[in-house]
Amino acid sequence: MSQNLIAALQNPNLYPHEVDGFQVIETHISWVILTGPYAYKIKKPVNFGFLDFTALSGREFFCHEELRLNQRLTEGLYLDVLPIHGTVDAPQLGGEGTAIEYALKMRQFPQSQLLSTLQANGELTAAHIDEMAQQIAHFHTHAPHVPLEHHQGTPEAVMEPVRQNFEQIRPFLSDKADLLQLDALQAWAEASFTRLKPLLEQRKAQGFIRECHGDIHLGNATLIDTKVVIFDCIEFNEPFRFTDVYADTAFLAMDLEDRGLKCLARRFVSQYLELTGDYQGLELLNFYKAYRALVRAKVSLFSMPAEASAVQRAATLRQYRNYANLAESYSTIPSRFLTITHGVSAVGKSSVAMRLIESLGAIRLRSDVVRKRMFGEQTGENVVGLGIYSVDANVATYDKLHELAAIVLRAGFPVVIDATYLKREQRDAAAKVAEATGVPCLILDCTAPDAVIEGWLAHRKSVGSDPSDATMDVVRAQQASREPLEAGEVLRSKSVETHNSNSLDTLISDIRQRLPGL
Structure with a gap:
């Protein structure tokens, strides 16, 4: 019919x-x-x-x-x-x-404008991903909370579909290596659940279980009138939609990584966190990414015809193994480090930090963003030492940056703190965070000619989207009051000419040599 x-x-x-x-x-x-x-x-x-x-x-x-x-x-x-x-x-x-x-x-709308099609044609850009991060962050912030008495979002509800994946996948596998990998993944998932259960309970109690989208990936996003539009959410199953916001975020991050877009996945996660400030839940990201990858792995097996030919079965298993290997990559122990930038405003520290995000998987913490989340926008004329830039506000901002850095490091991610760090005591405080969490600490000594700084400041002002309030007068005041790196700090620093792309390439190469697990 x-x-x-x-x-x-x-x-x-x-x-x-x-x-x-x-x-x-x-x-x-x-x-x-x-x-x-x-x-x-x-x-x-x-x-x-x-x-x-x-x-x-x-x-x-x-x-x-x-x-x-x-x-x-x-x-x-x-x-x-x-x-x-x-x-x-x-x-x-x-x-x-x-x-x-x-x-x-x-x-x-034209199917040619789907972001998945743009990606296949090499036309997906960082700007598209930034726009998705902004939309998803705003959506999650304003999405209705799932009532606390609702079963969804409890640790048991979270783990139920994770376990179901393993139960439903295992009958399709016969190769010993596939079965051993699945057993290892299941053991990791159970161990992770035990470790994360208190955090899952905390997320439920604090209202991070929201009425989410449930199916965010590049195939469900398109360009309409040059703007990114995310569509086709899950309407038919509340448990798929009533989830922690990190489960939604993890789906897109996993989808990008599956497509070989690891740099964009890292950029998306770091941008999303800057917009939401939800660093407390970061430890859940890889757990949910692995879950999403195994859902995709399972669906690939489900799609295999009952009377599949040898060629069809080989193709299906190849697709399954790609997703299983991706899930396994989320279970590895990462190389962590703490990096802080050192330099005046508008010297290019944020661009350096973005290179560490995309190339090394670091999470960026920006002093301008954290400061305004704590104190709001600056009112009146921007004068060094007044308003949200007072001595007390500076101390509170750096304390918060170091608190968040410790949270991110404990979650298993490297950190880059994008701040001026013009005072020795600020740098010493960051070094103590690295020491307490058992990670190396690197200072990126960022420099650029004054003419370049003036040009970047003018560009910022014309675009109007940068969180910094710095002016050239502020930069000159910083140059006059900065405390240069001492001999011991120089030993654990790298000089970066931010206007020189070769300098940035060398920096990334040097860090990878020091930390080969990245």
């Missing part, structure tokens, strides 16, 4: 708008009829356990849920739920009488 209905709906006379032609996209749970200006999505009457669309009333309900939930992250994309009247062979879109089906009406 359903196939006949889809065929009958490919009639331009049924639509109150011009039709450029018909194309049908079919997935395992829906059909999408493309007409040119609009797309019409119809759910299949199927039951896969994790979703049940068998009843017409259920399909109507979930059409409305899909409309409601996706409007949180989109504007003008999801338009309406339309009843389909008439008969299977002679349907009417809208109208009166008893509905035989329901369709979700959407604005149609």
